[in-house]
Every structure is written in structure tokens, then in C-alpha cells.
Amino acid sequence: MARHFTPRLFAFLKDLREHNDRAWFQANQARFEEDVREPALRFIEDVSGPLLKVSEHFTADARKVGGSLFRIQRDTRFSSDKSPYKTQVGIQFRHVATRADVHAPGYYLHLEPGNCFAGVGLWHPSTEHAYAIRHKIADEGAAWKRATRSARFTGAYGGLQGESLVRPPRGFDDGHPLIDDLKRKDFLATARLTQKQVTSDGFLEEYLAAVKTATPFMRFLCEAIGVGF
Numbered sequence: 743m744a745r746h747f748t749p750r751l752f753a754f755l756k757d758l759r760e761h762n763d764r765a766w767f768q769a770n771q772a773r774f775e776e777d778v779r780e781p782a783l784r785f786i787e788d789v790s791g792p793l794l795k796v797s798e799h800f801t802a803d804a805r806k807v808g809g810s811l812f813r814i815q816r817d818t819r820f821s822s823d824k825s826p827y828k829t830q831v832g833i834q835f836r837h838v839a840t841r842a843d844v845h846a847p848g849y850y851l852h853l854e855p856g857n858c859f860a861g862v863g864l865w866h867p868s869t870e871h872a873y874a875i876r877h878k879i880a881d882e883g884a885a886w887k888r889a890t891r892s893a894r895f896t897g898a899y900g901g902l903q904g905e906s907l908v909r910p911p912r913g914f915d916d917g918h919p920l921i922d923d924l925k926r927k928d929f930l931a932t933a934r935l936t937q938k939q940v941t942s943d944g945f946l947e948e949y950l951a952a953v954k955t956a957t958p959f960m961r962f963l964c965e966a967i968g969v970g971f
Contacts, residue, residue, distance in 0.1 A: 745943045746785040750777040762825040786810045799970045830854035839969040847963040862956040863930040871967045878966040889958035898955045904928025
């Protein structure tokens with residue numbers, strides 16, 4: 743089992759947090775490439791084959807720009823914080839439907855000093871898709887509970903997360919037994935990770951196990967919005 747990430751990744755991100763300016767980053771560009779970007783791209787490449795076995799509809803794209811690895815540069819145009827760089831690594835394995843501007847469920851990996859996690863699900867779906875998911879939950883409550891309340895899923899991810907409506911969504915009664923799920927604006931779950939886990943030899947297999955554990959949940963969401971799983 744090959745190790746992808748080392749403590750040097752987190753050391754770089756800690757230093758970047760303290761020296762978040764272009765001059766420092768340019769002077770440490772070689773560190774970024776060797777300790778952050780190259781290991782992340784190798785991880786994405788090694789996820790590719792196993793991810794296809796989980797579902798052919800999700801992609802692991804190991805390009806430097808425009809692939810699964812988020813850019814380290816921040817978009818500061820509409821932010822009061824003008825720090826030029828992100829101080830975390832973000833990797834997203836997107837659904838192929840996103841090529842057609844469909845906001846589909848995805849898999850995510852977040853690496854940040856003191857805050858690492860694997861994420862699954864759908865953040866801020868359109869109103870149309872949110873209602874499609876809600877109607878499927880109402881119609882197939884048993885399947886939804888199996889997908890989100892099984893011991894295997896909750897053992898890895900805990901409960902669902904994200905924002906919720908204050909009032910029941912239009913067309914749903916406040917007394918519905920699954921009203922807390924029907925009020926969700928996000929359909930997300932995260933598995934907390936330690937830096938020790940991330941930098942271990944077996945992290946790739948551990949991450950892929952988390953991906954597989956989320957299969958019933960991800961399939962449910964994909965079916966609800968009409969995309970393949």
C-alpha cells in the first residue's frame with residue numbers, strides 16, 4: 743500500500759496560513775509542487791480505477807488544472823478577504839452530469855490542518871432537485887432510512903449535515919415522520935479524518951471504503967434527480 747500524503751503537506755499549509763502572500767508562495771513553489779500538488783494528483787489517479795468499479799458515472803481527473811483538484815488560488819473578486827491562497831486542499835470526484843451544468847451529487851476530500859474529512863452528497867441543490875429528493879424521501883421512506891440510518895453509514899459518517907428550512911417545504915405536513923429530512927436544503931454527510939489517517943500507508947483503501955459505504959445514499963440522490971449511478 744503506497745502512501746500518498748505526508749506530514750509535509752500539512753506543514754506547508756500551516757506555513758501558508760502564516761505567510762499568505764504571493765512573494766512567499768513563489769519562493770516556496772517547489773514545496774507546493776512536491777508536497778501538495780503532486781501527491782494529490784497521484785491520489786486522484788489511484789482513485790480513478792476503483793471509483794469506476796463503484797460507479798461509472800463519477801470521474802477522477804488528475805489534470806493539474808480543471809480536474810478533480812481544486813485550485814490553490816482564491817477568487818477574491820467578491821470577498822473582503824484578499825488573501826490570495828486557500829489554506830486547504832480540496833479534491834472533488836464529480837458526477838459526469840456536471841459537464842452539462844447539472845448540480846449532481848459528488849464525493850469530496852478536504853485536507854486542512856486540524857480539519858480533514860471525506861464528504862458525500864449534494865450541497866445546495868436547485869429548488870427543483872430539492873423537491874425531487876423530498877418527494878422520493880416521502881415516497882420511499884424505508885429506502886431512505888436504510889441509506890442514511892444504517893449502522894454502517896452512521897458509523898462512518900454520523901448523521902446528515904447542512905442547512906435546513908425553518909418551516910416545512912411547500913406540500914409537506916409538519917407532522918410527517920421524516921419532516922426533519924424533508925426540511926433539508928442540503929443532503930450531505932461527512933466522515934471526520936485525522937492527519938494520522940491521511941498520512942498513513944492505508945489511507946487510499948480507507949477513503950475508498952468510505953466511498954463504498956455511501957453507495958446507497960448516493961444512489962438514492964442520483965435516482966431522485968434523474969441521473970445515473
